[in-house]
Amino acid sequence: MTIEQTYNPAHLSPLVTQRPIYSGKVCAGQSRFPSPAQDYEQKSLDLNQRFVTNPPATFFFEVTGDSMIGAGIFPGATLIVNRSVKAKSSSIVIVDVDGEWMVKRLYKRGNTVRLLSENPAYAPIEFTEGQELIIFGVVTYVIHQPQ
Amino acid sequence: MSSISPNNLIYALCDANSFYASCEQVFRPDLRKRPVVVLSNNDGCVIAQTKDAKKLLDLYMCKPWFEVEEEARKLGVVPFSSNYELYAEMSNRFVATLRHFAPRVEVYSIDESFLDLTGFTEDLTAYGRDIKDTVKQWTGLPICVGMGHTKTLAKLANHCAKKVGGFNGVCDLTSMSQTEQDSLMESLPVSKVWGVGSRLEASLNQLGVHNVLRLKRASPKRIRDKFGVVLERTVRELNGEPWLELQLSLPEAKQVMSSRSFGSRVTELADLEQSISFHAGTAARRMRSKELYANAVYVFVMNSPHDKAEYYSASQVVNLPSPTDSTFQITKAALWLLKQIHKPGVYYQKCGVMLMDTVPKGGQQIDLFGYSKDDEKADRLMTALDNVNLKYGRGTVKIASEGIDQAWVMRRAFKSPNYLGDWKEIPKVKA
Numbered sequence: 001m002t003i004e005q006t007y008n009p010a011h012l013s014p015l016v017t018q019r020p021i022y023s024g025k026v027c028a029g030q031s032r033f034p035s036p037a038q039d040y041e042q043k044s045l046d047l048n049q050r051f052v053t054n055p056p057a058t059f060f061f062e063v064t065g066d067s068m069i070g071a072g073i074f075p076g077a078t079l080i081v082n083r084s085v086k087a088k089s090s091s092i093v094i095v096d097v098d099g100e101w102m103v104k105r106l107y108k109r110g111n112t113v114r115l116l117s118e119n120p121a122y123a124p125i126e127f128t129e130g131q132e133l134i135i136f137g138v139v140t141y142v143i144h145q146p147q
Numbered sequence: 148m149s150s151i152s153p154n155n156l157i158y159a160l161c162d163a164n165s166f167y168a169s170c171e172q173v174f175r176p177d178l179r180k181r182p183v184v185v186l187s188n189n190d191g192c193v194i195a196q197t198k199d200a201k202k203l204l205d206l207y208m209c210k211p212w213f214e215v216e217e218e219a220r221k222l223g224v225v226p227f228s229s230n231y232e233l234y235a236e237m238s239n240r241f242v243a244t245l246r247h248f249a250p251r252v253e254v255y256s257i258d259e260s261f262l263d264l265t266g267f268t269e270d271l272t273a274y275g276r277d278i279k280d281t282v283k284q285w286t287g288l289p290i291c292v293g294m295g296h297t298k299t300l301a302k303l304a305n306h307c308a309k310k311v312g313g314f315n316g317v318c319d320l321t322s323m324s325q326t327e328q329d330s331l332m333e334s335l336p337v338s339k340v341w342g343v344g345s346r347l348e349a350s351l352n353q354l355g356v357h358n359v360l361r362l363k364r365a366s367p368k369r370i371r372d373k374f375g376v377v378l379e380r381t382v383r384e385l386n387g388e389p390w391l392e393l394q395l396s397l398p399e400a401k402q403v404m405s406s407r408s409f410g411s412r413v414t415e416l417a418d419l420e421q422s423i424s425f426h427a428g429t430a431a432r433r434m435r436s437k438e439l440y441a442n443a444v445y446v447f448v449m450n451s452p453h454d455k456a457e458y459y460s461a462s463q464v465v466n467l468p469s470p471t472d473s474t475f476q477i478t479k480a481a482l483w484l485l486k487q488i489h490k491p492g493v494y495y496q497k498c499g500v501m502l503m504d505t506v507p508k509g510g511q512q513i514d515l516f517g518y519s520k521d522d523e524k525a526d527r528l529m530t531a532l533d534n535v536n537l538k539y540g541r542g543t544v545k546i547a548s549e550g551i552d553q554a555w556v557m558r559r560a561f562k563s564p565n566y567l568g569d570w571k572e573i574p575k576v577k578a
Binding site: 054055056059060061063064065067068069075078079083084094100102103117134136 | 574
C-alpha cells in the first residue's frame with residue numbers, strides 16, 4: 001500500500017478549504033449603555049394573526065371580473081377564504097358554477113338558492129331544485145390597492 | 148391469552164383517499180367528478196388515481212404513462228405531473244387539522260396519521276365522523292378513519308372504513324362485539340393486514356391462512372418459529388395486544404440526500420455540474436433547516452440499467468476537514484468528487500448528493516484550524532440565502548455553478564400551479 005492510498009484526505013486534494021488561524025475581537029468592559037427599552041421588547045404585529053385565524057382552512061384567491069365591485073371586490077384583488085366558516089344567507093362565498101370558481105353573495109330562503117352579484121350589470125344566478133350547491137369557502141377579507 | 152387484552156388504548160388511523168389526486172381536485176371544480184391520475188417523477192408511471200379512475204383502468208397503476216395515455220385520454224382521464232410542493236402543504240394542513248382532535252399524533256406518511264384517542268369516553272364512531280367531516284370541510288380532502296385497540300387493528304379498521312360497504316368512511320372496531328369483529332375479519336383476505344405483502348400472503352395461504360380471522364387465531368409461537376418476530380407481533384396486535392407504540396418524532400436523520408432522475412439523458416460534464424450543484428445546494432438547505440452539520444459529502448452518478456449501453460454507476464465520498472453546513476464548501480466538495488467519477492460518453496440518467504455523518508449544530512468538534520473565523524459570516528450568508536429563497540421562491544439566489552438554464556430538470560408536463568406556495572400561482576376566481 002502506498003502512502004498516497006492510505007493518506008488521501010480531503011485537504012490534500014484540489015479541494016483546499018481555507019483554514020484561518022483562530023482570531024476574533026475581544027471586548028473588555030461594557031462598550032455602550034443598555035437600551036432603556038430592552039425589557040419592553042415585543043413581537044411586531046403579524047397580519048396572519050389577525051386575518052388568518054385558522055391556517056389549515058385558509059386559502060387565497062385572485063379576482064378577475066367586476067361583478068362584485070359593490071361589495072368592495074375589485075378585479076385583481078386577493079381574497080382571504082376561510083373554509084371553516086359556515087356559509088349563511090348573505091355570506092360572500094367562493095362557489096362552483098358549471099365547473100368554475102365564482103365569487104358571489106349567497107341568498108338562501110327556504111328552497112330558494114340564488115347567487116347575487118354586486119353590480120347591476122349582472123343578473124342573479126338561480127339554482128334550480130336538486131342542483132348541487134358546492135361552496136369552496138367563505139370570503140372573510142379582501143385585499144386590494146386603493147384607487 | 149394475554150393479561151393486557153382487552154386493553155384500554157385506542158388508536159385511530161386517518162388516511163386520505165387517493166391523496167395526490169384529491170389534492171388536485173380540491174382546486175379544480177371541473178374535475179370533481181372526472182377520473183384523475185397523478186404521474187411519478189418525469190411523468191413516468193401512474194402513482195395515484197381517484198376511485199373513478201380506478202374503476203376505469205384498474206390495471207393502470209404503476210404502468211408507464213406513455214403506454215396507457217391514448218386509451219386513458221379516450222376514457223376522459225385527466226393526468227397530472229406530481230406537484231410535491233402542493234401535496235406537502237396539503238399534508239401539513241391535514242395533520243394540523245387532526246391535531247385539534249387528539250393530543251398525540253403520529254405522522255406515519257404523507258397521507259396517513261395515527262391519533263391516540265386513549266381515554267376518550269364519548270361515542271367514538273361519532274367522533275370519527277366529526278374528524279372526517281372537519282378534515283373535509285377545512286382542507287377539502289376526503290379521508291377515512293379506522294379505530295382499534297392496537298395500531299394494526301386501527302389500520303385494518305381503516306381498510307374496512309374505506310372498502311367495506313356500510314361504514315361510510317368510519318369504522319370503530321372497539322365498539323364491536325367479538326363476534327362482529329370476527330365475522331368481519333373472516334370476510335377479509337389476509338393481505339389486508341398491515342405488513343402482510345404478497346409474498347407473505349402466498350406463504351400464509353399455503354398453510355391454509357386465507358383470511359384475517361385465521362391469522363388472528365394462529366398460534367403466535369408457531370408464527371414466530373415460521374415467519375419471525377414481526378409477524379408474531381402482528382398476530383398479537385390482531386388480538387388486541389399492543390406491541391407498536393406511537394412514534395411521535397422521527398429519529399434524527401444521519402444523512403441528508405438530494406437526487407433525481409434527469410428529464411432526458413445527460414452526458415456533458417457541464418450539465419452534470421449544474422445538477423450536482425443544485426443537489427448540493429438542496430441537501431445543504433435541508434440540512435440547515437434541521438440545524439445539522441455534515442462531516443462528509445457523497446456524490447453518485449449512474450446511467451439507466453434499462454438503457455442499451457453498458458451499465459455505469461459510480462460514487463465517491465470525501466471527508467470534510469471540519470463539519471460544515473455551508474453551501475459553498477459542500478458544492479465545492481461535490482463538484483470535485485464529480486470530476487473524479489465522471490466518465491465521458493456515458494448517458495447519465497440520475498445523479499445525487501448525500502451529506503453524511505451529520506452532527507447537530509453546536510455539537511461539531513471545533514477544529515483549531517477549522518473555519519472558525521468565517522463561521523459566523525458564512526452562517527449569516529447561508530441564513531440570508533435561505534431566507535431570500537424562501538421569500539422569493541426557490542432558486543432566486545443560487546451559486547453560479549447551478550446554472551441558469553437547467554436542461555436536466557425533470558419533466559413535469561402536466562403540473563398544476565403551486566396554488567399554496569407562490570403568490571403568482573394562487574387560484575383565480577371569477578367575479
